[in-house]
Amino acid sequence: MPRCYGYAGRILRINLTKNQVKIQPTEKRLITKFLGGRGFNSKRLYDEVAKDVDPLSPQNKLIFATGPLVGTAFPLGARFNVTAKSPLTGILGDSNAGGHLAAEMKFAGYDQIVIEGKSRKPVYIFIEDQEIQIENAKHLAGKDVYETTEAIKKDLADRTVQVATVGPAAENHVLYAGIFVNLARPAARTGMGTVMASKNLKAVALKGTGNIKIADPRRFWKIVEEIEEETYAHPQYWPRRTMGTTRILMLADRLGFLPTRHFTSATFQHASKVSGERLAREYNVKNRACFSCIVPCSRVYVIREGEYAGLHGEGPEYEALSSFTARVGNSNLDLALKAVDLANRLGLDAITTAECIAWAMELYEKGELTRKETDGLELTWGNGEAMLALIEKIAYRVGFGDLLADGVRRAAEKLGKGEEIAFHVKGLEIIQADPRGLKGYGLGYAVASRGADHLRSEPFVELSDDPEKGVEMFGVPEATLRLAHKGKGKLVRYFENWCAIIDSLEVCKNLAGNMELLPFDRAAEIAEAVTGFHFTEEAMFEFGERIVNLERAYLVREGIRRRDDYLPIRFLKEPLPNGNSKGAIFEMESMLDEYYAEREWNLTTGIPKAEKMRKIGLEYVVEDLRRNGIQIE
Amino acid sequence: MKRILVDVDRCSGCRLCETVCSFNNENAFGSSISRITVKKEDSIGLDLPIVCWHCNPCNALESCPTEALERNEEGLVFVNEEKCIGCEKCLETCVIGAIKLHPERKTPLICNQCGGKPLCVEKCPTKALTYTETGTKQPRPTDQVIEETLRRWRIIA
Numbered sequence: 110m111p112r113c114y115g116y117a118g119r120i121l122r123i124n125l126t127k128n129q130v131k132i133q134p135t136e137k138r139l140i141t142k143f144l145g146g147r148g149f150n151s152k153r154l155y156d157e158v159a160k161d162v163d164p165l166s167p168q169n170k171l172i173f174a175t176g177p178l179v180g181t182a183f184p185l186g187a188r189f190n191v192t193a194k195s196p197l198t199g200i201l202g203d204s205n206a207g208g209h210l211a212a213e214m215k216f217a218g219y220d221q222i223v224i225e226g227k228s229r230k231p232v233y234i235f236i237e238d239q240e241i242q243i244e245n246a247k248h249l250a251g252k253d254v255y256e257t258t259e260a261i262k263k264d265l266a267d268r269t270v271q272v273a274t275v276g277p278a279a280e281n282h283v284l285y286a287g288i289f290v291n292l293a294r295p296a297a298r299t300g301m302g303t304v305m306a307s308k309n310l311k312a313v314a315l316k317g318t319g320n321i322k323i324a325d326p327r328r329f330w331k332i333v334e335e336i337e338e339e340t341y342a343h344p345q346y347w348p349r350r351t352m353g354t355t356r357i358l359m360l361a362d363r364l365g366f367l368p369t370r371h372f373t374s375a376t377f378q379h380a381s382k383v384s385g386e387r388l389a390r391e392y393n394v395k396n397r398a399c400f401s402c403i404v405p406c407s408r409v410y411v412i413r414e415g416e417y418a419g420l421h422g423e424g425p426e427y428e429a430l431s432s433f434t435a436r437v438g439n440s441n442l443d444l445a446l447k448a449v450d451l452a453n454r455l456g457l458d459a460i461t462t463a464e465c466i467a468w469a470m471e472l473y474e475k476g477e478l479t480r481k482e483t484d485g486l487e488l489t490w491g492n493g494e495a496m497l498a499l500i501e502k503i504a505y506r507v508g509f510g511d512l513l514a515d516g517v518r519r520a521a522e523k524l525g526k527g528e529e530i531a532f533h534v535k536g537l538e539i540i541q542a543d544p545r546g547l548k549g550y551g552l553g554y555a556v557a558s559r560g561a562d563h564l565r566s567e568p569f570v571e572l573s574d575d576p577e578k579g580v581e582m583f584g585v586p587e588a589t590l591r592l593a594h595k596g597k598g599k600l601v602r603y604f605e606n607w608c609a610i611i612d613s614l615e616v617c618k619n620l621a622g623n624m625e626l627l628p629f630d631r632a633a634e635i636a637e638a639v640t641g642f643h644f645t646e647e648a649m650f651e652f653g654e655r656i657v658n659l660e661r662a663y664l665v666r667e668g669i670r671r672r673d674d675y676l677p678i679r680f681l682k683e684p685l686p687n688g689n690s691k692g693a694i695f696e697m698e699s700m701l702d703e704y705y706a707e708r709e710w711n712l713t714t715g716i717p718k719a720e721k722m723r724k725i726g727l728e729y730v731v732e733d734l735r736r737n738g739i740q741i742e
Numbered sequence: 743m744k745r746i747l748v749d750v751d752r753c754s755g756c757r758l759c760e761t762v763c764s765f766n767n768e769n770a771f772g773s774s775i776s777r778i779t780v781k782k783e784d785s786i787g788l789d790l791p792i793v794c795w796h797c798n799p800c801n802a803l804e805s806c807p808t809e810a811l812e813r814n815e816e817g818l819v820f821v822n823e824e825k826c827i828g829c830e831k832c833l834e835t836c837v838i839g840a841i842k843l844h845p846e847r848k849t850p851l852i853c854n855q856c857g858g859k860p861l862c863v864e865k866c867p868t869k870a871l872t873y874t875e876t877g878t879k880q881p882r883p884t885d886q887v888i889e890e891t892l893r894r895w896r897i898i899a
Contacts, residue, residue, distance in 0.1 A: 320770035320772025321772065402758075423784065
């Protein structure tokens with residue numbers, strides 16, 4: 110194996126059907142075109158998981174990858190992506206998590222791990238440097254995320270091993286089960302845990318004794334020192350350290366985009382009772398951080414009194430907290446913490462779980478669902494006990510939970526009602542920010558390559574409501590006004606490209622993006638200092654273009670067109686009823702038109718144009734799409 | 743003498759101390775080649791950096807069958823690699839479990855305080871590590887520190 114800088118230099122393939130292991134070098138071609146992490150994974154998925162592969166069949170592949178900066182002292186986090194065809198959406202599935210697994214993977218010597226086939230018996234994989242063992246996992250069947258992690262550490266007699274595991278929800282084929290690392294850090298979205306369980310694979314345990322060398326240490330430390338200085342002086346430093354992302358809850362309430370009672374309100378009258386501020390004051394005992402990160406934004410909470418006294422854990426973050434409070438109308442913080450804990454242990458995606466529950470609650474409140482259909486549960490707004498019961502029912506596919514275990518799109522289809530209030534795009538449930546009050550984000554949900562999700566673009570500058578920024582960045586003042594719709598195509602394209610390189614370098618979007626610590630030019634500099642490959646600011650932007658367009662091509666091959674890029678009708682027709690974004694609706698058509706034009710995609714089909722694909726080195730994709738009978742302009 | 747002290751309430755478990763230590767002393771980033779190790783237990787939120795205290799007397803030094811562990815003029819314990827046979831006796835006898843073997847050299851990795859300016863302390867993002875005059879104070883047993891901490895956090899009653 111050639112000695113690499115930054116990259117581990119190896120790609121590991123494990124075939125569970127054949128019980129076969131292959132180690133290949135990380136090719137230079139892959140690095141110079143797809144950078145790492147998410148870029149590596151989307152490329153692999155496009156090339157190796159063809160159209161018509163059933164996501165839960167052995168032909169699907171589960172792909173982990175991390176990035177060139179991971180494992181070094183680069184101070185903006187250390188993450189990994191896990192990618193497969195999604196059983197929830199049927200298109201590109203992909204999720205990302207932090208913690209300490211990604212660094213361990215690099216120390217073990219791998220940039221990417223591709224898991225193929227399906228084991229005949231339940232197994233887990235133990236990777237210790239170049240020794241790969243496929244272990245019997247019969248004793249782990251049905252165990253939750255915490256129990257499994259502990260059992261594997263005991264089996265291997267090693268407390269330092271890093272474990273990525275699924276819970277019982279995945280084993281029961283709930284379509285939105287996640288893969289959990291460090292107990293409470295899920296790669297939760299799009300059902301990657303379900304794919305893992307479908308391969309009879311309960312967990313992957315990693316231990317690495319290797320190390321990472323870098324090309325230009327002097328330049329590396331100079332950039333790191335600049336970042337340290339900016340970080341410690343940053344206005345977001347202390348709020349993030351005190352509250353993590355939970356600080357968003359009060360902000361969303363104040364600005365009027367906090368989805369409350371299933372998007373029927375944009376403010377929650379009990380927001381302060383379930384806020385990050387309250388957690389910080391009354392529950393949190395200390396901070397934790399991902400590997401080598403200098404902003405310890407994760408918190409350990411302890412419930413000190415009442416029914417759940419003694420319950421403790423890491424987190425929650427904004428999405429899970431807001432999902433199990435405002436979204437379902439629950440004002441009991443202890444109950445919400447219990448719900449997050451339960452979802453983590455059972456191995457569920459909190460966002461999708463809460464959407465399914467809130468959807469059922471809205472139908473129940475409207476009288477379209479009765480107690481007979483809900484196993485006797487009274488699904489009134491804010492009924493926290495019913496919410497806890499439903500989480501368990503979903504994870505074990507019991508009674509009414511079985512309907513919800515396929516996600517909100519399929520639940521509405523099966524029930525034959527509630528389709529217009531099933532809040533998803535392309536089958537992935539919408540996150541906790543109302544698109545009517547945050548239009549760049551909304552456009553991001555509509556076009557994101559994994560379905561409704563903010564982390565593909567996260568155009569946070571529109572929260573500044575500063576028209577000068579819009580002029581400076583895009584020549585359009587409205588681009589950075591959250592309630593305006595003009596200029597959002599430019600905004601979303603730019604931020605999608607940025608997020609794609611952040612996900613490919615596998616650092617943290619909160620720091621690299623939101624705190625603006627890793628703009629394109631600095632990303633190029635640090636990638637160059639670490640890897641020794643030559644990168645420029647323009648090349649970084651182009652990595653983003655290439656990755657986003659390749660992912661779009663994957664969707665196109667699966668049949669996705671413009672018609673699939675629409676938000677649910679409520680956001681297009683019903684003005685926000687209250688709060689500081691009152692009256693806003695979502696101007697879908699004009700925003701999509703502008704975005705497609707920016708992307709050089711066909712306006713009526715949403716298919717990337719051949720000329721565009723050629724410019725960014727994706728000719729082979731154009732040919733492949735044509736072979737699949739798709740007409741390209 | 744001056745020692746690296748740990749404030750367990752402040753440690754975020756980011757392990758930046760491990761990575762900067764390995765780079766400063768071994769020219770590469772890797773936890774297996776660092777002289778400080780963060781003991782982590784996710785289920786109780788614990789992060790506890792463990793680093794050589796340079797105890798005097800030192801059990802590890804006294805138990806070394808080949809006298810490969812020595813003490814320098816500043817009172818710091820160090821390994822004479824030529825004498826070391828990699829028997830791991832020091833790993834077993836160190837009272838706080840601060841010693842591990844270099845995965846290739848198979849000799850103990852022991853904190854050298856970076857020659858009086860420990861980089862782990864300088865880079866610690868939460869100031870959980872400090873470099874402080876401690877006289878002849880002995881280190882507290884790890885288990886005792888953990889138990890007290892969990893009581894204080896009310897994770898155990």
